[in-house]
Amino acid sequence: EPEVTQTPSHQVTQMGQEVILRCVPISNHLYFYWYRQILGQKVEFLVSFYNNEISEKSEIFDDQFSVERPDGSNFTLKIRSTKLEDSAMYFCASRDETQYFGPGTRLLVL
C-alpha cells in the first residue's frame, strides 16, 4: 500500500541553524501539506501546496519557512533560522479525498 515517507525521523539542531525536512508524498496525489504538532498539543496546519505553488499558508508559516518540490517525488520544508519554539513534530501529508500522513520528523532545537 502506498504511503507517505519522511526523512529524517529525528533531527537535533542548534538555534539559528537551517534545517530541511524531506517528504515523499504518495505518487498519484496532487495536494501536499505540512503540519506541525508541538509536544502534547493539537496538530496545526502550516502550508498547502498544489500545482507547484503554495495554495494556502497559516500565520505560523512566516518568512523563515519555505517549501519546495524540487523534483517529481520530493517535497521539502525548510526552516531558515530555527528558533527554540520550532521544536515540534512535523508531519507531511498528501491527499486524494483523504489526507494521508507521513510518520513525522521530530525536530529539537537547542
Add this chain to the structure above:
Amino acid sequence: AQKVTQAQTEISVVEKEDVTLDCVYETRDTTYYLFWYKQPPSGELVFLIRRNSFDEQNEISGRYSWNFQKSTSSFNFTITASQVVDSAVYFCALRSASGGYNKLIFGAGTRLAVHP
C-alpha cells in the same frame, strides 16, 4: 470560521468497556468532510474514517463505529469492547469541500487509556 471541539481531554477505561469519543464541529460550509485519526504512542497519524456532509449514515467497522448527526454538528466515535491496543490519542478533523480551503482543522484530541 471552522472549529473542531473535543471536550474530553482524557478518558480512562478498563479493557472490554465501550467508550465514546465526542467531536463537535463548526462550519459555515454546506459541503465538508469529517475525519478521525488515531495517534498511537509511536507518534504517527493513522487515518480511521472520512465522512462527507451529505452522508449521515452511521458506519461500523469491526469494533469501531461512528455516529454523524448534522442537527447537532457532532461526529462521535465509539469503540466497543476496548482493548489495550486502542490506547492512543484520537483526533477529529474537519475539511471544507470548497476549492482552496482543503486543509484539515483538528480538534485538540482525546487521550484514551485502556487498562488491562
